[in-house]
Amino acid sequence: MAELxxxxxxxxxxxxxxxxxxxxxxxxxxxxGRPPKYDLRDWAPGKEKMGKGVTLxxxxxxxxxxxxxxxxxxxx
Amino acid sequence: MAELxxxxxxxxxxxxxxxxxxxxxxxxxxxxGRPPKYDLRDWAPGKEKMGKGVTLxxxxxxxxxxxxxxxxxxxx
Numbered sequence: 001m002a003e004l005x006x007x008x009x010x011x012x013x014x015x016x017x018x019x020x021x022x023x024x025x026x027x028x029x030x031x032x033g034r035p036p037k038y039d040l041r042d043w044a045p046g047k048e049k050m051g052k053g054v055t056l057x058x059x060x061x062x063x064x065x066x067x068x069x070x071x072x073x074x075x076x
Numbered sequence: 077m078a079e080l081x082x083x084x085x086x087x088x089x090x091x092x093x094x095x096x097x098x099x100x101x102x103x104x105x106x107x108x109g110r111p112p113k114y115d116l117r118d119w120a121p122g123k124e125k126m127g128k129g130v131t132l133x134x135x136x137x138x139x140x141x142x143x144x145x146x147x148x149x150x151x152x
Contacts, residue, residue, distance in 0.1 A: 013143030016136045052128045065144040067089030
């Protein structure tokens, strides 16, 4: 696998934590020096490993926000 | 790679579509006959291939919804 260079610009939220300490996080990450994107994925403790995840553009995050806001079943 | 059996129970939203027709979607999916979970990932046209993605529990979706709702920079 190609080596990935990344910088976590901002941690927006830690969505969950597993018993082994892996966390699912929404971050803003710059990959290989490119402009930062939103990123939702699992991380090992101390960010030693990363799990699979998705990156999202600003427009995609806006659409996701709208979709979740309309998800009435998930109202608190 | 192990063969994956899945059933898309519900498509909640199509978040974006690429020029080549890949879509980023929030679905409710049952993997290998297990109880359905939320799933955010890219799909090829006609669901012929799937890209990397994340699955989320109901509780994780609630936390993600809260995080995005608080993201003022993304207000419409």
